[in-house]
Amino acid sequence: LVVTKDIGGQAARSGDIQNYTGYQFISGPELAEKFEEHMRKFNFNIRENEEVTKLVAKQNNFLVKTDKNSYWAKTVIVASGKKSRELGVSGEKEFKNKGLVYCATCDAPLFSEDDVAVIGGGNSALDATLQLMKIANYVYIINIADYLTGDEIMQKKIKKSKKVSILNNSQVIEILGDNFVNAIKIEKDKKEETLAVQGIFVEIGLIPNSNFAVGLNKTKSGEIKVNNKMKPIFPVYLLPEMLLMSLKNR
Ligand SMILES: Cc1cc2nc3c(=O)[nH]c(=O)nc-3n(C[C@H](O)[C@H](O)[C@H](O)COP(=O)(O)OP(=O)(O)OC[C@H]3O[C@@H](n4cnc5c(N)ncnc54)[C@H](O)[C@@H]3O)c2cc1C
Missing domain, CATH: 3.50.50.60 (FAD/NAD(P)-binding domain)
Structure with missing residues (x-):
């Protein structure tokens, strides 16, 4: 199950991308379209235009509340990126x-x-x-x-x-x-x-979309903390934008 407010995230809002392996040049919206095309080939259950409002660990599972539904999951991958400051x-x-x-x-x-x-x-x-x-x-x-x-x-x-x-x-x-x-x-x-x-x-930077992650340890600016083995404090697998500042390249 993929729950997202939109498909493409920041990539869809980028201009020229010149550092994506395999493409010497590609526009952000074009790259985002290619991601979507690729993802749809796997027949995931995609819930678009849906916002996660709360993520809590409960009884060895996770409760994911959105503005439209509630879901229980054994594993959650957080890839909620950032928004404009x-x-x-x-x-x-x-x-x-x-x-x-x-x-x-x-x-x-x-x-x-x-x-x-x-x-x-x-x-x-x-x-x-x-x-x-x-x-x-x-x-x-x-x-x-x-x-x-x-x-x-x-x-x-x-x-x-x-x-x-x-x-x-x-x-x-x-x-x-x-x-x-x-x-x-x-x-x-x-x-x-x-x-x-x-x-x-x-264009003064971005802040993490992490308000929904209740009870996780976060930095002052809202990034979810992970340990030095890249493992999160809770068993939620975190993708790059949600790691500590020192582990990111942007
Ligand atoms: C103008 C601009 C130019 C850039 N140019 C480059 C470049 O040339 N090269 C490069 O390598 N990088 C570039 N970047 C950075 C790159 O786009 C990001 O590093 C990358 O998009 C991060 O991907 P992500 O999936 O982690 O997060 P994001 O792209 O931020 O995606 C997060 C997704 O999660 C969704 N989401 C967030 N909160 C919730 C919620 N509560 N419920 C449901 N869904 C939610 C969002 O809607 C979005 O779809 C650029 C960024 C910008 C803004």
């Missing part, structure tokens, strides 16, 4: 999906010829910028650190573009707008600035 600034809730978005692959085409801001400086922010460079009029990268941390290969392409400004040492203060985003207020080098933009792409 929010900015936590004024205007974010108000303008969510009204110009402020968290997925460039899904939403970049809506900002054709607009000026946009990408928040972040890592691989996700650079991936979003590369997609937006082809669509938007102008892209501001607003990066809290004093240099970009994303891959060199992406940095090189971005730094060559005349359509992108990289604003390091910059922090978002507020999202402004009317019915829709029309500006972003930032603090750069301790001075406030307002940039006129119609779109804001938040």
Whole structure:
């Protein structure tokens, strides 16, 4: 039984993937489609659009509660990955999906010829910028650190573009707008600035989807703890995104 909110997860929201063995280049949605095609060949019982709300160990079994059903299982594989971290600034809730978005692959085409801001400086922010460079009029990268941390290969392409400004040492203060985003207020080098933009792409990292795992030991940021033999504290087999920070590559 496979229970999932969607098929493809973050891969379906990625732009260009250049490190998947067997493909020199493949887009995220295309790779996700191939995963789905492969998985469906095995005739699993797939419960799509269903969210696990609680996972508890009970009487040598697991009770998996979802927003639609309850299931008992002898073994559970947790592969719930991560979701976007929010900015936590004024205007974010108000303008969510009204110009402020968290997925460039899904939403970049809506900002054709607009000026946009990408928040972040890592691989996700650079991936979003590369997609937006082809669509938007102008892209501001607003990066809290004093240099970009994303891959060199992406940095090189971005730094060559005349359509992108990289604003390091910059922090978002507020999202402004009317019915829709029309500006972003930032603090750069301790001075406030307002940039006129119609779109804001938040790419400041991910947090684990682990709220449903009741009673498991977790790190401060919510990753489920496993021991140094990669064995979890409870007998739940954990896939890479749910391991401790030191065991992950992203
Ligand atoms: C923009 C972007 C670009 C990337 N580019 C690359 C790249 O080029 N190369 C690379 O190697 N990696 C890349 N990554 C990272 C890669 O996509 C992830 O490492 C990978 O998708 C993790 O897979 P996962 O299955 O562990 O988790 P996820 O992809 O996060 O999937 C988790 C799944 O679980 C579901 N789920 C979560 N909670 C619940 C719940 N309570 N109930 C039911 N279902 C639930 C979700 O809906 C989702 O389908 C990128 C990521 C992003 C966001």
